[in-house]
Amino acid sequence: MQTQVKRVSPEEYLELERKAEFRSEYRNGEMIPMTGGTANHNTIFINWCALLKSQLRGKNAKVFGGDLRLWIPDYQLYTYPDVMVIEGAPIFLDDRKDTVTNPTLIIEVLSKSTEEYDRSAKFKMYRSIPQFQEYVLINQYQIEVEHYTKTAEGWLLREYGADAESTVLRSLGIELTIADLYEGVTFDLES
Secondary structure: OOOOOOOOOHHHHHHHHHHOOOOEEEEOOEEEEOOOOOHHHHHHHHHHHHHHHHHOOOOOEEEEEOOOEEEEHHHOEEEOOOEEEEEOOOOEOOOOOOEEOOOOEEEEEEOOOOHHHHHOHHHHHHOOOOOOOEEEEEEOOOOEEEEEEEEOOEEEEEEEEOOOOEEEEOOOOEEEEHHHHOOOOOOOOOO
């Protein structure tokens, strides 16, 4: 017997999510529970936030972690990117100030369960955000960074591995070393 999924409107989702104990993404009328992260995921997340915060000091940009919700109206998607940077003032969905609409940079730490979605459908939805300029995907199982930058011709991909020294976030005018991004991460050889 197949279970029928209860569909909710974006407004119903937001009301439920604001009261919920655990976070869920809203996709196509469905609430999708978010799973917990690994030690590597958390270490990479903290490294990115710390490095970005330090490098952006004195600039008109703010770093936000995975608890701030993002609304993408073109796709009726509420989601929680791992890290977002917003240049200038955040544009909030409403006066609750828990949902933004205007990130310049989005960073996702890849997991086996979300990797395909983060690279394809989610990236497509992110690209509908007018202010969105850069997308970074971080592999938590080996040193591997995929960095997409918006250009006049489309999205340019740069890939960085263990032999790379740094990546430049052009929209923010900062450079981060790959070693610093992965500081404290322990790779399991059997993963």
